[in-house]
Amino acid sequence: MTWRWRYENANGGEVTDGPLPRELFPSQADAESWLGENWRDLLENGVEKVDLLEEDRVEYAGMSLRAE
Template sequence: MVWSWRYENRNGEPVSPEGVPQEQFQTQADAETWLGEHWRDLLEKGVDQVTLLEEDMVVYGPMSLHPAE
């Protein structure tokens, strides 16, 4: 199984931020750890929210990258 994040704007449309590779992970835990380390970079590059995918199936999301107010 391959896990990945779909990067999205506020409207839920997929985005491909410049300089951000589409990472693939062997486990859900690896994907979540990676996001925990890189969410600020994604936000700075125009990603508003992410959705976790296992292959092509949505596991959860969308999940906002913006801090709660």
Template sequence: MATSWTWRYETPEGAEVDDPGLPREGFPTQADAESWLGETWRELRERGVAQVVLREDGRTVYGPMSLDPAS
């Protein structure tokens, strides 16, 4: 079975963001998922995502990680 890396999109309080327009696809590797996030985090913030959690086949790998720009 292929591994699927996915992002969980959250509010600042940790609730899942309920926006059907957010991408829900999985990625074949952790590097692919992280590269995608690096390219799209600004758009996610505009859609109300405050933080993300990286998951592998339903297991939390790390997070929550804020999408606030570094100060």
């Protein structure tokens, strides 16, 4: 199984253009650690929210990259 992030803009639309990394991870923990190190770069490239997917199954969706 592989894990990956899907990137969303403020309106919930998927962000597919630009220099965004398309990493695949062997575990949920690896994916979450990567996000903890890279969320600022994602924000700078127009990503506002992320979804975590295991293969095609959504583990969680709509997680904001901005502090509440």
